[in-house]
Amino acid sequence: MNEQALKAKAIIENYSGPELRIMEVCGTHTHEIFRMGIRSILPENVNLISGPGCPVCVTPVGFIDEALMLALEKNVTICTFGDLVRVPGSETSLAGARSQGARVQVVYSPLDAYELARDNPDEQVCFLAVGFETTTPAACIAVDKARENGVDNFTLLTANKTMVNAYRALKGSADAFLYPGHVNAITGTSACEKLAEEGIYGVVAGFTASELLTAIAVTITRLTEGKPFFENCYPRVVTREGSVKGMRLMEKVMEPCDAEWRGLGVIPDSGLRLNDEYRNFDARFRFDIPEIRGKGNPACRCGDVLQGKCRPSDCPLFGKVCTPQHAVGSCMVSNEGTCSAYYQYDFILQQARQQAAQK
Numbered sequence: 001m002n003e004q005a006l007k008a009k010a011i012i013e014n015y016s017g018p019e020l021r022i023m024e025v026c027g028t029h030t031h032e033i034f035r036m037g038i039r040s041i042l043p044e045n046v047n048l049i050s051g052p053g054c055p056v057c058v059t060p061v062g063f064i065d066e067a068l069m070l071a072l073e074k075n076v077t078i079c080t081f082g083d084l085v086r087v088p089g090s091e092t093s094l095a096g097a098r099s100q101g102a103r104v105q106v107v108y109s110p111l112d113a114y115e116l117a118r119d120n121p122d123e124q125v126c127f128l129a130v131g132f133e134t135t136t137p138a139a140c141i142a143v144d145k146a147r148e149n150g151v152d153n154f155t156l157l158t159a160n161k162t163m164v165n166a167y168r169a170l171k172g173s174a175d176a177f178l179y180p181g182h183v184n185a186i187t188g189t190s191a192c193e194k195l196a197e198e199g200i201y202g203v204v205a206g207f208t209a210s211e212l213l214t215a216i217a218v219t220i221t222r223l224t225e226g227k228p229f230f231e232n233c234y235p236r237v238v239t240r241e242g243s244v245k246g247m248r249l250m251e252k253v254m255e256p257c258d259a260e261w262r263g264l265g266v267i268p269d270s271g272l273r274l275n276d277e278y279r280n281f282d283a284r285f286r287f288d289i290p291e292i293r294g295k296g297n298p299a300c301r302c303g304d305v306l307q308g309k310c311r312p313s314d315c316p317l318f319g320k321v322c323t324p325q326h327a328v329g330s331c332m333v334s335n336e337g338t339c340s341a342y343y344q345y346d347f348i349l350q351q352a353r354q355q356a357a358q359k
């Protein structure tokens with residue numbers, strides 16, 4: 001551990017003020033904090049809450065139902081990242097649809113889906129565009145290429161989201177946010193500076209142990225000072241202006257829209273959809289998909305988990321009916337999901353300890 005990390009660790013361990021609630025918004029942060037054992041050094045009065053920063057987790061059930069309709073009723077080949085295949089829709093998942101004969105293909109980038117469409121002109125190919133500002137530019141590149149090269153059998157089903165208005169919707173859920181460094185690498189920091197003026201505080205955090213410890217220590221210190229704050233603790237990657245190229249690309253291809261977040265409902269201006277120039281590449285428009293209200297398992301508490309209102313272990317299904325092998329909700333399916341993190345790093349460990357104690 002370097003000197004900076006040791007100093008940060010000491011600040012965290014020695015904190016003895018009133019209870020602080022810090023929300024790590026990013027699913028990767030949730031997993032890294034567990035993996036590095038950072039939770040074990042937190043004093044009781046520092047409460048780390050996991051938030052809605054996993055794109056698969058916040059995607060509503062209705063989106064899966066739309067993808068199922070495309071695959072099963074409209075004869076469209078669905079291309080997606082792996083996690084989404086196992087997320088349950090109202091009746092089944094994309095994996096279930098595949099066993100019914102639907103074409104569902106796992107890809108590693110939107111460009112793979114574009115190339116599949118280009119090489120199979122008689123097949124309709126749709127990429128499930130799920131993600132935050134980090135991954136949206138790649139989907140924009142794919143659809144821009146399709147338009148430029150006349151690959152008309154390629155579409156996107158969009159569930160792209162932007163973070164700033166989600167922070168506003170979550171105001172009051174925590175005393176401060178650990179902002180996801182990879183999102184700020186694209187968006188820059190000016191929006192977060194403005195949030196601080198609105199009473200929403202936070203620190204941009206990187207992903208190494210030293211960066212995470214520093215971000216948590218700075219958050220504790222600044223909250224203790226009791227003044228409005230925003231701080232960029234990931235300056236080796238995040239600049240004030242962010243990725244100008246990435247932002248321009250998103251502005252060229254997409255436009256803001258209201259978006260439904262699992263657990264948080266519809267947040268105004270928190271999503272992105274294809275703009276008028278690219279409308280023909282929008283799967284909802286091309287295949288006349290109606291608005292679908294999905295129905296999740298009523299016992300699943302993903303919505304509360306995503307808002308930091310409960311821990312996964314408060315869900316009656318956690319570790320019993322719902323496991324990574326048989327996931328009931330999106331937070332257990334996704335590699336970045338909070339339930340999956342608690343299962344991998346906390347539940348399994350506790351089970352092993354109990355078994356060892358019984359021997």
Ligand code: SF4
Binds near residue numbers: 315316317
């Ligand atoms: S443990 Fe499973 S069912 Fe419970 S909230 Fe998490 S994903 Fe949903």
